[in-house]
Amino acid sequence: MLLFSYLLLGGITTGALYALVAIGLVVVNKSTGIINFAQGELFMFCGFLAWMTHVQFGLAYPLAFIAATVGGFLLGIVTDRLAFRALAKTDIVGLVLATVGLAFVLRGTARMIWGGKGDYLSFPPITSPEPVMIGDIMVVPQQMAALAGAIAIMLVFAAFFRFTRIGKIMRATADNAKAATLVGISIQNVYTLAFGAGAAIAGAAAVLAAPLTLLYPDMGFSFFIKGFAAAVLGGLTSLSGAVVGGLLVGVIESMAGGYIDSSMMEVAPFLLIMLVLIICPTGLLSLHKTRDV
Amino acid sequence: MLDIQHLRVVYGITEVLRDVTFDVPQGSIVALLGGNGSGKTTMLNTLTGMVKPAAGSIRFEGIECAGLPAKGFVQRGIVQVPQGREVWPSMSVHENLELGAVTRKDWPGIRSDMEEMFEIFPKLKPHQRKRAGALSGGEQQMVAIGRALMARPKCLLMDEPSAGLAPAIVSDMVDTILALNRRGLTILLVEQNIGVAAAVAEYAHILQNGEIAFSGAAAGLVDNPAVLGAYLGR
Ligand SMILES: Nc1ncnc2c1ncn2[C@@H]1O[C@H](COP(=O)(O)OP(=O)(O)O)[C@@H](O)[C@H]1O
Ligand SMILES: [Mg+2]
Numbered sequence: 001m002l003l004f005s006y007l008l009l010g011g012i013t014t015g016a017l018y019a020l021v022a023i024g025l026v027v028v029n030k031s032t033g034i035i036n037f038a039q040g041e042l043f044m045f046c047g048f049l050a051w052m053t054h055v056q057f058g059l060a061y062p063l064a065f066i067a068a069t070v071g072g073f074l075l076g077i078v079t080d081r082l083a084f085r086a087l088a089k090t091d092i093v094g095l096v097l098a099t100v101g102l103a104f105v106l107r108g109t110a111r112m113i114w115g116g117k118g119d120y121l122s123f124p125p126i127t128s129p130e131p132v133m134i135g136d137i138m139v140v141p142q143q144m145a146a147l148a149g150a151i152a153i154m155l156v157f158a159a160f161f162r163f164t165r166i167g168k169i170m171r172a173t174a175d176n177a178k179a180a181t182l183v184g185i186s187i188q189n190v191y192t193l194a195f196g197a198g199a200a201i202a203g204a205a206a207v208l209a210a211p212l213t214l215l216y217p218d219m220g221f222s223f224f225i226k227g228f229a230a231a232v233l234g235g236l237t238s239l240s241g242a243v244v245g246g247l248l249v250g251v252i253e254s255m256a257g258g259y260i261d262s263s264m265m266e267v268a269p270f271l272l273i274m275l276v277l278i279i280c281p282t283g284l285l286s287l288h289k290t291r292d293v
Numbered sequence: 294m295l296d297i298q299h300l301r302v303v304y305g306i307t308e309v310l311r312d313v314t315f316d317v318p319q320g321s322i323v324a325l326l327g328g329n330g331s332g333k334t335t336m337l338n339t340l341t342g343m344v345k346p347a348a349g350s351i352r353f354e355g356i357e358c359a360g361l362p363a364k365g366f367v368q369r370g371i372v373q374v375p376q377g378r379e380v381w382p383s384m385s386v387h388e389n390l391e392l393g394a395v396t397r398k399d400w401p402g403i404r405s406d407m408e409e410m411f412e413i414f415p416k417l418k419p420h421q422r423k424r425a426g427a428l429s430g431g432e433q434q435m436v437a438i439g440r441a442l443m444a445r446p447k448c449l450l451m452d453e454p455s456a457g458l459a460p461a462i463v464s465d466m467v468d469t470i471l472a473l474n475r476r477g478l479t480i481l482l483v484e485q486n487i488g489v490a491a492a493v494a495e496y497a498h499i500l501q502n503g504e505i506a507f508s509g510a511a512a513g514l515v516d517n518p519a520v521l522g523a524y525l526g527r
Pocket of ligand 1 (some may be wrong): 307329331334335
């Protein structure tokens with residue numbers, strides 16, 4: 001029971017972080033039809049921005065959060081304007097390749113700025129790193145903080161899409177871009193905004209993940225792959241699907257690592273995905289129609 | 294009010310509109326007819342900034358609008374109800390209508406216009422929170438018209454609003470078009486259904502081979518064999 005609860009809570013926490021990465025992928029894919037292969041590198045880059053704010057400049061953790069999310073948002077907007085918009089007239093493959101290029105640029109830049117300070121940088125914990133026993137269940141406060149943060153961000157995101165005019169504009173563009181143009185929505189601006197929002201949520205995920213992991217310039221790919229897996233499980237265009245997918249990937253990875261072998265951690269989620277895609281190719285939530293947030 | 298002169302539209306090397314000239318007087322209902330593929334939808338798309346003309350002029354209230362982006366047309370008061378309705382299927386009826394006013398910022402005005410939409414289309418009121426994609430074709434057409442009206446247009450361009458609707462619903466649609474016109478809205482109506490066009494429009498223009506092949510009173514259309522021949526593309 002002790003091991004199970006430990007693995008479950010740990011899995012849910014990393015799963016919630018994967019879900020945030022997946023939400024960023026879905027937000028971009030829903031409005032633009034592009035898979036942003038730089039999502040993991042945006043995550044990494046924003047993690048370093050947070051590290052710089054918090055550790056190097058000694059500013060408070062909430063400021064590091066703002067630096068990473070605002071920094072991510074600006075990074076998303078700038079790359080869309082500089083790199084993606086110029087390619088908007090080419091086919092979708094060109095755009096997807098541009099995101100791969102962006103991933104390498106971000107990784108190289110991170111190596112230049114933050115490399116050579118020891119391979120791995122650690123981010124100080126924001127709560128006590130000691131596990132706490134609540135009855136039979138072992139709880140790691142740092143994990144709970146990250147989980148609570150992830151849930152809060154998801155709720156804010158859901159509210160943004162449901163209640164704000166800009167959120168509705170983004171949904172309308174994803175639903176039918178031609179109709180959006182007809183009522184006077186500037187589609188290009190929505191695409192820019194989608195890249196900004198996707199990168200901002202990657203930044204938020206990075207700040208929450210930073211105290212739980214080590215920062216290094218190559219860390220992005222593994223988070224991208226897990227987030228991508230989560231997004232695929234959820235059907236690639238569903239925000240609630242991305243959350244369910246993220247939690248599943250996190251929990252299965254954690255259980256496989258704890259009960260089978262640590263080498264299974266990387267493999268198990270993909271076995272699950274293959275299984276899911278064979279049974280319902282359009283994602284888990286397509287089995288019973290759910291409403292998107 | 295809407296003055297179209299020598300308009301030419303090409304897709305790549307295909308010339309769809311060669312040289313089109315006609316006007317839509319303020320307060321009128323004008324029908325634009327033509328066979329399948331004669332360029333009616335292209336015409337409306339050009340008149341709303343969705344397609345850029347290769348040559349010619351589009352004057353609205355005396356101001357040149359050719360080359361404006363779609364948003365510019367909406368802001369000047371020309372709004373299209375597209376062929377096939379094109380509602381946002383996963384969004385609610387309420388949200389569909391609300392976003393029709395996306396170019397406006399007068400929040401109290403938007404709110405009172407929302408109320409008004411449910412007075413014009415009382416059938417939509419109980420469905421406000423439903424996904425627009427779950428409505429019937431006739432109801433979706435009401436959502437599409439309501440969404441366009443939410444922009445407070447001066448001139449409404451409607452692309453085959455009666456297509457695919459049951460006869461009883463078509464007659465409701467005719468009433469709606471006449472009622473909107475009575476409130477002062479200028480309407481350019483594209484129709485396949487000549488009966489509908491003749492019932493509502495004062496003037497009609499027929500597009501053929503990229504030009505206006507016939508112009509005249511809409512009432513005489515139904516029993517003018519030359520017109521019907523042109524219309525059917527023979
Ligand atoms: N986006 C486009 N690209 C190329 N050709 C098009 C496009 N849209 C329409 N066409 C062509 O232009 C012609 C007119 O189409 P359209 O304006 O839809 O006619 P209508 O509405 O009268 O049926 C057709 O031959 C059609 O194939
Ligand atoms: Mg058409």
